[in-house]
Amino acid sequence: MNIINAKLKKMLFFTAVMLSIFLTSCTSEEDRWTDVKEDPVTEIVTDLDARRIISFQVTNPGESQAIYSAVNNLEKTITVYLPSYYEYQYLETAITLPANTTISPASKELIPVFNTTPVTYTTKASDGTTAVYTVKIVIQQPKLILDELSTASSVFTVNAGTSITLKGENFLPSYEITKVFVVDAQGNKKWQMKQYNEGLNIAGFYAMYVFGATADSPLTLEPDTDYWLMMESYNLSVTMKLPFRITN
Template sequence: MNTRIIKLKTPLLFTAFALIGLLTSCDNEEDRWTDVKEDPVTEIVTNLDARRIISFKVTNPGENQAIYSAVNNLEKTITVYLPSYYEYQYLETAITLPEKTTISPAATELIPVFSKTPITYTTKAADGTTSVYTLKIVIQQPKLILNELSTEASTYSVAVTSPLILKGENFVPSYEVTKVFIVDAQGNKKWQMKQWNEGLDIQSFTITYGFIESLSTNVTLEPNTDYWVLMESYNLSVTMKYPIRITK
């Protein structure tokens, strides 16, 4: 009888060995995995301070557009970021407190934007303990720029019967919050300029002032004397570098 021997192809043998090795490897890998119980997690719950301020907001723009302020209950501060274009002189507020906690002054009391003394609030919890918060008002207003009328070589002259046209950047073009003064070399205010009709242009930052409201006004500025122009626009002020001359 003839015996027939069939030779296995080499790639088939390699595939079989690889499969066996993979299965063995998986078995070994599974043997090495063990269940480890993690340490228990302890959640620490602390009681919130009853003297805290939960929220503080400025309601002048209306309830829907109210300005929420940053309350820091650790440092005991309230920071109001106020855009300059609102031109507010006083703030209306709404304050949220924990139950049975009171505050003084009351939330309904108007707050002056440009107070000369620090503004503080005192909270009082039901158990009689108190906290004092300091209010900080940060006015967001870009740098005020006032274009010069004179140059180093030439001094601008203007009669008291003529208007003074001022141009620049970022001043609030409103006579209510943008005021112009004539000052001496020491910065002392010598004369406040008057509104000139409706001479203001919001888009180009141009505003017009007059020295007098009527011809009967006696201007107390000295003629042929150097004076400087000072502009105060809401929260900022700037003085021209070069002087001007006043003529009668």
């Protein structure tokens, strides 16, 4: 009986010691964490410029598919990122402005894609102050590649009455957009090739053209003379590095 009591006392003493260590440890852990009050944050609210443009959209694809443009109200620019496959010559727009602010020209007026001078808009707030925004159109079009017809050792020749098949990459599938010209060594356009039936193939990137001379419009190119083929496809153009010749 005394042996049992001795063991029980020993176990109780050991338990009391471990509990004391555990409580001391918790107290030390808690002492290391103290709440620190952050410095107050002051939010500065400024008035928005009433002359600003809130949003600028190109709505040619339809309102649900409208192209949102990047408006920079500090630099007063509107950057339109236009995919080349739309082949637009003019843009329709929708412009959002603050209340009582007007814009000129009106948003319903068309914007030419290939304008020689930058298009600008003037906004006017209700207090009479104005701002001028410049439109920048960035056409997203992959590099145009045109395969050579000639080689370094052999000049390609063609009869003026036959067709020419051109191959390459990234032609846009429209003869209204993808045009081919015969140019001289200085890059001057001497003749525009004509469409050959429906020979433009977007999947294989080849296009077929003929010289298309008529009695009313005779061919003015000289036989046995070096000429180059230049392709224009929407925003880009490329000229073959090697010349070709016509035989008659």
